[in-house]
Amino acid sequence: MKQGLRAAGSAAMLACLLAGGAAAQTLVMGVGAPVTSLDPHYHQLSPNTAVAHMIFGGLTMTDSHARVVADLAESWRAVDETTWEFKLRTGVRFHNGSEFTAEDVAFTFQRVPNVPNSPSSYAIYTRPIRQVEIVDPLTIRLRTAAPYPLMPTDLASVMILDRETHAQATTEGFNAGPMAVGTGPFRMVSHRNGDRIEFERNETYWGTKPHWQRVTYRMITNDAARTAALLAGDVEVIDQVPTSDLAKLRADQRLTLAEVTGLRLIFLSLDHSRAENSPQVADNDGRPIRQNPLKDVRVRRALSIAIDRGAITERIMEGSAIPSGQFLPEGAFGYVPGLNPPRPDAEAARKLLAEAGFPNGFRLTLSGPNDRYPNDARIIQAIGQMWTRIGVRTTVEAQPWTSFVGRAARQELSAFLIGWGTSSGEASNPLRNLVATFDREKGYGASNRGRYSNPEVDRLTAAAMQELDDSKREELLRQATRVAFEDVGIIPLHIQKNAWAMRRGLTMDARADELTRAQDVRPAAPR
Amino acid sequence: MTVFLLRRLIQAAGVVLAMSLLVFLGVYAIGDPVEILISPEADQIERERAVKALGLDLPLWQQYLVFLGRALQGDLGRSFVFNEPALQLILQRMPATLELAFGATFVALLIGLPLGLYAGLRPKSPLSKGILAGSILGFSLPTFWVGLMLIMVFAVQLGWLPSTGRGETVEVLGMRWSFLTRDGLAHMVMPALNLSLFKISLVIRLTRAGVRETMLMDYVKFARAKGLSPSRVTFVHVFKNILIPVVTVVGLEFGGTIAFSVVTESVFAWPGMGKLIIDSINVLDRPVMVAYLMIIVLLFITINLVVDITYSVLDPRVRLEGKS
Numbered sequence: 001m002k003q004g005l006r007a008a009g010s011a012a013m014l015a016c017l018l019a020g021g022a023a024a025q026t027l028v029m030g031v032g033a034p035v036t037s038l039d040p041h042y043h044q045l046s047p048n049t050a051v052a053h054m055i056f057g058g059l060t061m062t063d064s065h066a067r068v069v070a071d072l073a074e075s076w077r078a079v080d081e082t083t084w085e086f087k088l089r090t091g092v093r094f095h096n097g098s099e100f101t102a103e104d105v106a107f108t109f110q111r112v113p114n115v116p117n118s119p120s121s122y123a124i125y126t127r128p129i130r131q132v133e134i135v136d137p138l139t140i141r142l143r144t145a146a147p148y149p150l151m152p153t154d155l156a157s158v159m160i161l162d163r164e165t166h167a168q169a170t171t172e173g174f175n176a177g178p179m180a181v182g183t184g185p186f187r188m189v190s191h192r193n194g195d196r197i198e199f200e201r202n203e204t205y206w207g208t209k210p211h212w213q214r215v216t217y218r219m220i221t222n223d224a225a226r227t228a229a230l231l232a233g234d235v236e237v238i239d240q241v242p243t244s245d246l247a248k249l250r251a252d253q254r255l256t257l258a259e260v261t262g263l264r265l266i267f268l269s270l271d272h273s274r275a276e277n278s279p280q281v282a283d284n285d286g287r288p289i290r291q292n293p294l295k296d297v298r299v300r301r302a303l304s305i306a307i308d309r310g311a312i313t314e315r316i317m318e319g320s321a322i323p324s325g326q327f328l329p330e331g332a333f334g335y336v337p338g339l340n341p342p343r344p345d346a347e348a349a350r351k352l353l354a355e356a357g358f359p360n361g362f363r364l365t366l367s368g369p370n371d372r373y374p375n376d377a378r379i380i381q382a383i384g385q386m387w388t389r390i391g392v393r394t395t396v397e398a399q400p401w402t403s404f405v406g407r408a409a410r411q412e413l414s415a416f417l418i419g420w421g422t423s424s425g426e427a428s429n430p431l432r433n434l435v436a437t438f439d440r441e442k443g444y445g446a447s448n449r450g451r452y453s454n455p456e457v458d459r460l461t462a463a464a465m466q467e468l469d470d471s472k473r474e475e476l477l478r479q480a481t482r483v484a485f486e487d488v489g490i491i492p493l494h495i496q497k498n499a500w501a502m503r504r505g506l507t508m509d510a511r512a513d514e515l516t517r518a519q520d521v522r523p524a525a526p527r
Numbered sequence: 528m529t530v531f532l533l534r535r536l537i538q539a540a541g542v543v544l545a546m547s548l549l550v551f552l553g554v555y556a557i558g559d560p561v562e563i564l565i566s567p568e569a570d571q572i573e574r575e576r577a578v579k580a581l582g583l584d585l586p587l588w589q590q591y592l593v594f595l596g597r598a599l600q601g602d603l604g605r606s607f608v609f610n611e612p613a614l615q616l617i618l619q620r621m622p623a624t625l626e627l628a629f630g631a632t633f634v635a636l637l638i639g640l641p642l643g644l645y646a647g648l649r650p651k652s653p654l655s656k657g658i659l660a661g662s663i664l665g666f667s668l669p670t671f672w673v674g675l676m677l678i679m680v681f682a683v684q685l686g687w688l689p690s691t692g693r694g695e696t697v698e699v700l701g702m703r704w705s706f707l708t709r710d711g712l713a714h715m716v717m718p719a720l721n722l723s724l725f726k727i728s729l730v731i732r733l734t735r736a737g738v739r740e741t742m743l744m745d746y747v748k749f750a751r752a753k754g755l756s757p758s759r760v761t762f763v764h765v766f767k768n769i770l771i772p773v774v775t776v777v778g779l780e781f782g783g784t785i786a787f788s789v790v791t792e793s794v795f796a797w798p799g800m801g802k803l804i805i806d807s808i809n810v811l812d813r814p815v816m817v818a819y820l821m822i823i824v825l826l827f828i829t830i831n832l833v834v835d836i837t838y839s840v841l842d843p844r845v846r847l848e849g850k851s
């Protein structure tokens with residue numbers, strides 16, 4: 001009886017929801033990560049980017065598979081080695097009616113590096129631009145010091161502001177509302193910091209207008225509470241579905257899921273920075289080993305093939321990740337066909353260790369965060385056991401991200417798990433940041449926390465960054481990727497799948513770059 | 528009295544200063560905010576720029592002095608994450624936390640007092656034993672778990688109450704309050720109940736102990752012997768006298784609720800100060816962390832000062848001590 005009542009109640013509630021949704025065209029979304037700023041040039045962070053995509057627009061944008069497509073620029077081309085020309089879209093207006101022209105683009109590039117107190121600026125995308133030339137109101141040329149093939153990719157991250165409106169705009173002005181004026185598909189109606197943002201449809205949007213007249217974007221950081229809010233019907237879409245809830249939500253008749261293979265690689269980084277006395281490596285009696293075993297490619301390969309990636313993705317990640325042997329999933333720019341995830345082989349791993357002079361293994365500490373990536377602490381525990389099986393007695397140390405990431409960046413850890421989201425969707429991004437030699441002048445290897453260094457990888461990556469021809473560049477990126485992974489510069493584990501859950505009757509264009517945007521959600525076509 | 532007050536104020540200022548140093552050092556030791564806040568794609572030049580922009584390139588003692596100098600002028604720094612004054616951010620969130628804390632205290636008294644009274648008056652009845660056993664649950668169940676259970680039962684299964692968030696608000700005195708709207712109240716019920724669970728148990732136990740003690744007092748016996756009705760004895764003679772310790776403890780508990788309703792606020796996505804502090808700790812937003820802790824220190828010092836003054840008014844011995 002109770003069951004029946006409950007089912008009837010749910011059905012009634014669902015009917016209400018469906019009817020209400022269809023008539024009023026409103027959408028309530030629950031997102032897991034707080035939006036920290038509505039100033040699109042203040043703090044580079046995924047949730048901020050997602051909201052910026054709703055309010056503003058860039059010259060280019062990326063589609064759900066992270067391919068660069070046109071936004072406020074209709075077309076672009078490299079005029080010569082060091083000049084990019086962008087043809088702007090005609091008849092585009094900002095939310096306040098102000099017209100969009102090349103002046104606004106030039107103004108934007110001026111503002112980006114000059115936002116006060118920015119904890120993570122977008123200037124890295126505008127820095128290659130040496131000179132901006134306005135050819136006519138709808139044509140702009142950007143000159144660079146050296147050939148820069150990534151210009152259209154990079155500019156997808158730079159939201160265009162209006163010279164008239166935003167000349168004196170402060171970050172507070174954006175957060176409070178009056179300055180949150182862009183060319184995007186939604187207008188911002190109200191913003192309650194860390195709680196919710198309300199939007200309404202931009203009826204004068206130049207592109208395909210979104211289905212929703214009003215959107216409420218709620219921040220519910222607690223995983224269980226977010227899932228509960230969906231089950232209770234308080235929100236209609238949630239992101240960052242916890243892997244442990246996936247099976248239950250999939251079985252729920254009232255709900256549907258949207259999943260896509262993402263661009264975030266989870267990998268292990270090893271200490272390459274020291275030739276001797278790596279801090280968390282010891283021999284079997286606990287004495288330090290003079291020579292750093294992690295500098296030996298045979299040891300690195302042994303550690304890599306000791307890992308059963310399939311077991312991790314199936315059991316720990318419950319199917320919400322795919323094993324990987326490289327930076328990107330199949331189909332991405334620079335993906336290397338045939339560079340597959342290493343097959344687990346404990347026997348071969350032991351043999352490699354013996355060849356390298358460690359027939360009895362050694363001791364190692366494997367660190368990682370416990371609050372950053374799905375199941376992060378459980379993954380390193382599993383790997384610790386897999387390594388111990390081949391003779392590398394592993395101590396596992398999981399710690400909060402806030403203290404972990406600083407230690408990793410200071411090279412205090414010998415082996416650790418970390419992730420990398422390739423938001424640009426092409427291979428030069430992880431090559432430059434993760435495996436290229438740490439070099440302040442070139443700006444390479446800034447996130448290369450293990451300090452891996454291989455001149456061949458550097459050479460191929462640098463060559464690719466000078467190559468404007470797409471197919472030639474992709475070939476160079478593939479070669480560089482292959483060299484880096486054959487040398488086991490980092491140990492790739494898996495690429496995460498991104499999952500959203502929503503009430504039945506909705507459908508969503510699931511994005512590889514993890515962004516949760518209202519324009520990607522619409523009612524499912526009736527069957 | 529003036530000397531006493533002056534002495535207490537000087538002591539309080541000393542405590543604030545010592546706490547500011549401790550808080551600053553503690554927050555500094557946790558980790559590097561730039562590593563957390565910066566986009567992973569940022570290159571070395573951008574990282575150096577961010578360190579400088581946030582004022583983290585100075586040595587620690589200089590950072591502290593800069594902080595102290597500004598704090599004396601009422602500026603507790605700007606949030607790294609929001610680029611807004613930390614104090615303003617916290618004050619914006621304060622109404623949400625205040626109304627939740629008031630709600631929880633109200634619920635605690637509303638439920639705790641009658642149950643405690645009953646348990647004290649009829650200690651042998653099975654119902655009293657049940658109440659007492661129940662209060663053990665209130666002390667020992669983790670609020671985190673209870674919060675999720677409340678959501679599962681009342682929001683997901685029964686659909687009576689909204690699962691999370693703060694409802695509609697109205698602006699009174701320049702601040703947004705939600706307890707004045709129906710929707711706002713509906714949103715408040717579960718978090719307030721969750722927050723009050725511990726307090727209900729506390730009030731039950733305090734009231735029960737007080738009643739049992741008072742019932743044996745001579746004046747109660749005398750009142751009974753005089754032939755007063757049991758309800759008059761209970762509500763006038765007993766109740767009034769047990770209220771003093773209850774109110775004192777609940778008042779102190781109230782300060783704790785304002786400061787540390789972190790768990791309840793994050794489970795129910797309640798946009799109060801507790802949620803702000805936990806979000807700020809997650810991204811090492813140092814100015815907000817420091818400002819928050821300083822406000823809490825001030826809050827407790829004020830509460831203690833008020834308690835001390837009240838005692839000195841009530842109890843002459845406290846003042847005499849000061850004079851000798």
